[in-house]
Amino acid sequence: MRLQLDTNALLRYTTNDIPKEADMVEVLIKKAKEGTVSLYICEPIFIETAVMLKQYFKFPKGKIVSILSFLINSPELHIENRQGLLRALGVYAEYSVDFVDCVLLVRTQMQNQQIFTFDVRLSLLASSQEKAN
Numbered sequence: 001m002r003l004q005l006d007t008n009a010l011l012r013y014t015t016n017d018i019p020k021e022a023d024m025v026e027v028l029i030k031k032a033k034e035g036t037v038s039l040y041i042c043e044p045i046f047i048e049t050a051v052m053l054k055q056y057f058k059f060p061k062g063k064i065v066s067i068l069s070f071l072i073n074s075p076e077l078h079i080e081n082r083q084g085l086l087r088a089l090g091v092y093a094e095y096s097v098d099f100v101d102c103v104l105l106v107r108t109q110m111q112n113q114q115i116f117t118f119d120v121r122l123s124l125l126a127s128s129q130e131k132a133n
Contacts, residue, residue, distance in 0.1 A: 002038045003028065005077075007048040010041070014049075014067045015057055032076040040078040041071070043103065046085055050092075050099035065093045084110060097121050105129065 005025070012018050013025040031037040046068060053059040053067065071077065072085050079085065088102040095102075101122045108115050108126075115126045 001036075002040065004040045004042065005045065007045050007052060010045065010049045010071065011052055011057075014053070014071070017057075029074075029076060038078060039076065040080070042080040043085060046072070047100045047103055061093070064099075065089060068099075091125075095121075095125055097125055101125075 005028075009021075009025050009028075012021040013029070016022045028037060028039060032039045050064055050068060053064045054061075059067075068085075068089055072079055072082060072089065084106050085103070088099065088106040091097070091102040091105060092099045097105075101119065104115065105122070105126055107113075109129065114130070115122065117123050117126070
């Protein structure tokens with residue numbers, strides 16, 4: 001069986017705010033480790049998860065970085081753009097910008113593009129990253 005996990009599944013698993021649902025996700029992950037199910041997570045789900053952990057659950061940035069890093073590095077999960085997400089997470093951990101902006105920045109770097117934005121912090125970060133490369 002091949003399953004795509006959504007944001008709610010990741011939130012239940014990482015926050016345990018609804019223990020019954022968190023347990024269900026944990027069972028799926030155990031099955032993925034055993035090889036009886038394949039679990040997939042696409043890039044937008046990580047972005048939405050970061051937003052929800054920050055805005056709804058009020059988690060500090062360090063905890064969000066730890067949670068996302070744990071998930072992205074989990075070998076039993078099939079992660080869309082794993083390396084790009086890890087790079088974006090590194091930028092997010094270091095700079096005062098939203099995770100979605102970090103994903104955009106890394107994506108543009110990987111595709112040899114530049115960012116057009118009115119977001120001052122993102123613009124400054126993109127400029128500094130271009131000069132560093």
